Amino acid sequence: MDAPARQDGGVSERIEQTVQDVPTPAGDARVHWHLAPHARLVLALGHGAGGGVEARDLRALAAALPSDGVSVALVEQPWRVAGRKVAPAPSALDAAWRAVWPALTAPGVPVVAGGRSAGARVACRTAAGLGAAAVLALSFPLHPPGRPERSRADELTGAGVPVLVVQGARDPFGRPEEFPPGAEPVVVPHGDHGFAVPKKADVTQEEALDVITHAVGMWLKAV
Template sequence: MVATEAGYARITWYPAGKARLVLALGHGAGGGIEARDLQALAGALPAHGVTVALVEQPWRVAGKKVAPAPKTLDAGWRGVWPVLTRPGLPVVSGGRSAGARVACRTAAELGAHAVLALSFPLHPPGRPEKSRAEELLGAGVPTLVVQGGNDPFGKPAEFPAGAFALVEVDRGDHGFAVPKRAEITQERALEILTGAVREWVATLG
């Protein structure tokens, strides 16, 4: 448990034996660290030298149902950052959906080594004119976006050109779930996600 300006946050660690960096991941506005993509990364990456830290925002720890305003989410993330950097390793700031936005908005300020944006909510469903591309483009550090091919918050083809890499999980929705009759299985979808992140992390100096 970590005290922040927004209340108590919680960090769950998945340590690597010989870690070379920490990947900190925040959750979205509609769920917690039980999300399938966060759990898949926590299970896969420690074997490849990456300590994973899953961060629960104070509103989730307090049992609330609705996420607070972005500035409050950012305050919670800033509050846990000193603990995330305590192992003395470079920290990749990341998260899914709202957590990805937080990571992008605070990366330069906090000195993040890079940003991992899972299911970045480029716009509200059906509202492409309400673009949040500036947050992504303003991260200021190496950035990887992993996006479902059927994500209503922004399909891969909708993303602007910019200084970030983008990997598509075919047929995946905002939670990387794939249809039961899709050519790709759920297990394979998560393998694509974890494999892409593993390969990208290996390129970070």
């Protein structure tokens, strides 16, 4: 279906939204396309282990970026499509992501892989092998809450492509100051793992999401 027309510099352009089911070894995945009228990039985003493509940061990017020439593909893993509540092992997530990749490259423009939380880990682990142009890691789970010794920093540093990390200032899975040199995150003030901000914070929820969309948009211009 088509989204409402948006105004950009006085020119009205309609952002097309489509849904595509893609077979994988674990069952069908579902790609929710938010298509730029004249795409120069595809940003493919996977969701976390505790939620789906309705996450606030994924929705904000899908709404903001197509008007700037970036088609956004929100990838729903097969376990979510099937209605299951528990994510499978990382190897199964990676296999499904690899199976979806040809659909993501079909538009014929460079693809930036990414996702939030577990989806960010999948993107990091598979980026180099799939030929991703870069990786966007939203709320990267650097370690389990309260277990900093179980660091996953090697997934970021070993991605083999440029990586942008966007992290909430109070994310229990890894605060911004815990990240290694070279992976310093864009900080979302007061944000938790879902980028939610307290009502008493000195930034609104909308302003917090604007930090994300602006930082990602500027970074993608360089990509």
